[in-house]
Amino acid sequence: MALPHGTPTPKQGLRPICRSARPLETGRRSMLSLLLMSPVTMSMISEANDSKKALLEEYLRRSRENKEKNDKERLDDYYKRNYKDYFELIEGTVKDKNEELLSESEKEIREWLKKNKK
Numbered sequence: 001m002a003l004p005h006g007t008p009t010p011k012q013g014l015r016p017i018c019r020s021a022r023p024l025e026t027g028r029r030s031m032l033s034l035l036l037m038s039p040v041t042m043s044m045i046s047e048a049n050d051s052k053k054a055l056l057e058e059y060l061r062r063s064r065e066n067k068e069k070n071d072k073e074r075l076d077d078y079y080k081r082n083y084k085d086y087f088e089l090i091e092g093t094v095k096d097k098n099e100e101l102l103s104e105s106e107k108e109i110r111e112w113l114k115k116n117k118k
Contacts, residue, residue, distance in 0.1 A: 080116055087113050 063070075087109045094106050102110070
């Protein structure tokens with residue numbers, strides 16, 4: 001008996017109509033997904049998240065405690081990097097001035113330069 005035209009022969013093999021008819025995969029990726037979905041792995045992930053959360057809370061607490069000190073250090077470092085040359089220029093223009101003739105800002109610039117000379 002002959003098969004109708006266009007019908008695959010047993011040599012060509014029949015392909016499944018839907019993907020769910022495939023046999024269960026046993027590759028590395030499928031094993032990894034099984035491992036990641038296990039309850040033990042999920043509990044390990046939550047424990048790691050808890051320890052990270054506790055560490056972050058500790059860092060935030062320390063940061064709040066030291067905020068003023070850190071802000072002052074950052075500001076001083078900013079001034080040292082950005083204003084030292086300018087303040088030295090100003091100091092050169094007022095070097096020969098009498099102390100009574102100096103403005104308040106010129107006095108503070110002199111004090112700052114004395115304190116921050118390297």
